[in-house]
Amino acid sequence: MDVRMIAIDMDGTLLYSRHEITNRVKNAVIAAAKKGVKIVLSTGRIYTSARYYTRLMGIETPIITCNGALIKEENRLIYKCPIPQYSLKNALSKLLEYNDVYYQLYSEQTYYAKEESETVRQYRKWNEDQNIDDRVSIKIMNNPMDMIDEPDELLKMFLLQTGVLKERFDQLVSEMNQINGIYCVSSLQNSVDVINRDVNKGNALKYLADQYSINSENIMAIGDNYNDLEMIEYAGLGVAMENAEQPVKDSADYITKSNLEDGVAIAIEKFVL
Numbered sequence: 001m002d003v004r005m006i007a008i009d010m011d012g013t014l015l016y017s018r019h020e021i022t023n024r025v026k027n028a029v030i031a032a033a034k035k036g037v038k039i040v041l042s043t044g045r046i047y048t049s050a051r052y053y054t055r056l057m058g059i060e061t062p063i064i065t066c067n068g069a070l071i072k073e074e075n076r077l078i079y080k081c082p083i084p085q086y087s088l089k090n091a092l093s094k095l096l097e098y099n100d101v102y103y104q105l106y107s108e109q110t111y112y113a114k115e116e117s118e119t120v121r122q123y124r125k126w127n128e129d130q131n132i133d134d135r136v137s138i139k140i141m142n143n144p145m146d147m148i149d150e151p152d153e154l155l156k157m158f159l160l161q162t163g164v165l166k167e168r169f170d171q172l173v174s175e176m177n178q179i180n181g182i183y184c185v186s187s188l189q190n191s192v193d194v195i196n197r198d199v200n201k202g203n204a205l206k207y208l209a210d211q212y213s214i215n216s217e218n219i220m221a222i223g224d225n226y227n228d229l230e231m232i233e234y235a236g237l238g239v240a241m242e243n244a245e246q247p248v249k250d251s252a253d254y255i256t257k258s259n260l261e262d263g264v265a266i267a268i269e270k271f272v273l
Contacts, residue, residue, distance in 0.1 A: 001217075001218075001220075001236065001237055001271060002218055003032075003037055003218060003219070003220045003237065003271055003272050004036075004037060004038060004212075004214050004218040004219070005037065005038040005039075005040060005209060005212070005214050005218065005219045005220070006029075006032060006037055006038070006039055006040065006219070006220045006221075006222070006268065006272070007040045007041075007042045007064070007201070007205050007219065007220070007221040007222070007231050007235065008029070008039070008040070008041055008042060008221075008222050008223075008264060009042055009043060009201075009222060009223035009224060009225070009228050010041060010042075010043040010045060010050060010053065011043070011044070011045070011187075011188065012188075012224040012225060012241065012243060012244075012259055013222055013223055013224050013228075013241055013259055013263070013264060014029075014041070014053070014222075014259070014264055015053075015259065016259060016260060018122075019126070021053065021056065021057070022262055022265075024262045024265040025262055025264045025265045026056075026057055027265070028264065028265035028268040028269055028273065029057055029059070029264070029265075029268065030057055030058065030059065031268075031273055032268050032272045032273065033057075033059045033061070035272065035273070037272060038061065038062075038212060038214070039054075039059055039061045040061060040062050040063070040064060040205070040208060041053065041054060041061065041063045041064065042063075042064040042068075042201050042204070042205065042221070042223070042228075042231060043063070043064065043065055043067075044065075044066060044067045044156070044158075044187040044188075044193055044227055045065060045066075046065060046066065046106050046108075046109075046110075046111055046136060047063060047065045047066075047070060047072055047108060047109075048109070048133075048134060048135065048136050048137070049126075049136055050063045050065050051063060051072075051074075051134065052130065052134045055134070060073065060074055061073065062078060062208055064201060064204045064205065064208065065155075066106050066155040066156040066193075066195065066199075067156060067185065067187065067193055067195050067199060067200065067201055067227050068081070068195075068199045068200050068201045068202070068203055068204030068205075069081050069082060069155040069156055069195055069196060069199045069204075070108060070155055071204055071207070071208055078207075078208065078211065079204065079207055079208070080108070080153070080155075081155075081196050081198060081199050082153035082154055082155050082196065083153075083154045083155065083156075083157070083181070083182055083194070083195065083196050084181040084182070084196060086180070086181060087179050087180060087181035087182045088147070088148070088154060089145075089148060090179045091157065091176060091179055091182060091194060092144040092145050092147055092148065093145065094172060094175055094176055094179075095144040095157070095159075096143065096144055096145055098164075098168070098172045100163065100164050100168075101159055101160070101161075101163075101164055101168075101169060101172055102114055102115075102117065102159070102160040102162065102163060103144065103157060103158060103159050103160070104119070104157070104158040104160075105141065105144070105147055105154055105156070105157055105158075106154070106155050106156040106157075106158065107150070107152030107153060107154055107155060108152060108153070108155065109137050109152065110137040110138070110139055110152055111123065111136050111137065111138050111139070112139050112140075112141045112147065112150075113138065113139070113140055113141065114140075114141065114142065114144075115140065115142065116140065120138060120140070123136050123138055124138065155195070156193050156194065156195050157193065157194035157195075158191060158192075158193055158194075159172065159173070159176075159184075159191060159192050159193075159194065160190065160191045161190040161191060162190060173192050176192075176194055181196065181197055182194055182195065182196060182197055183195065183197050185200070185226055185227045186225060186226040186227065186245075187225050187226070187227040188225065193227065200227070200230040200231075201221075201223075201227060201228060201230055201231040202229075202230025202231045202232075202233060202234040203230065204231075205219070205221065205231045205234055205235070206234055215236075216234055216235060216236050217236035218236060219234070219235040219236055219237070220235055220236070220237040220238075220239060220267070220271060220272070221234065221235035221237070221238055221239065222239040222240075222241070222256070222263075222264055222267055223239075223240065223241070223244065223248060224240065224241040224243055224244040224245065224248060224259070225244070225245055225248065226245055226247065226248070228244075228248055229247065229248055229251055232248060232251050232252055233251050237253050237254065237271060238251060238252045238253050238254075239252055239253070239254050239255070239256055239267045240252035240254075240255050240256070241255075241256060241257075241258055241259055241263045241264075242255060242256065242257050242258040242261070242263060243258040243259060243260070243263075254267065254270075254271075256270075
């Protein structure tokens with residue numbers, strides 16, 4: 001197979017832990033890039049957080065962020081599909097109604113959080129070690145309806161089940177899915193992302209591949225969670241991590257080792273290097 005583009009999920013896939021890339025994975029990605037293969041990070045994270053890793057690896061590449069709602073390459077906007085304004089107020093009002101559910105809201109530049117949580121503290125600590133361009137802008141927003149007055153377009157809502165009964169969380173997800181223009185998908189355990197109904201990593205990958213005139217059969221996509229399904233199905237070679245959710249494994253053409261066993265490097269070495 002002639003692989004010309006590799007789309008790689010981050011958490012649970014590229015990263016050994018939340019903030020680390022092993023040398024073997026880093027070296028395999030760099031070697032593929034040196035062969036002329038287009039490397040694309042594809043993540044649910046905010047752009048600034050993802051861009052740090054392309055710079056860490058020393059490669060300039062497009063980044064699919066917020067599950068496909070945004071594509072940028074070193075601050076050049078390629079594609080953007082925010083939550084529709086006609087859906088936003090209804091979705092935010094659900095967060096206000098279910099005020100015991102923890103949420104994060106992602107715009108292109110800013111990470112909005114309900115409160116000073118452990119995740120917020122981790123991001124603040126992260127910012128201490130980053131150059132100013134790689135820092136994540138953080139804003140606490142106790143009342144989600146305040147987002148209406150923000151100048152930023154909202155790309156994604158992140159809802160976390162921790163601290164509430166599963167039945168109540170599932171009810172919120174069900175009601176969110178009934179709002180016209182948006183839907184929910186899981187990217188991490190015990191959580192869901194709320195995004196534009198037209199957004200997924202597969203659609204974003206297709207859009208990007210068209211910009212480079214690369215056919216789907218020349219693309220390898222690697223992932224582990226439900227939000228990776230569409231890009232794994234779109235790619236000519238879909239690769240699931242050993243730690244992937246079962247539906248992702250069922251849709252994949254090849255199952256590599258887990259993210260704790262350099263699974264991304266193994267797949268790249270096997271099919272590209």
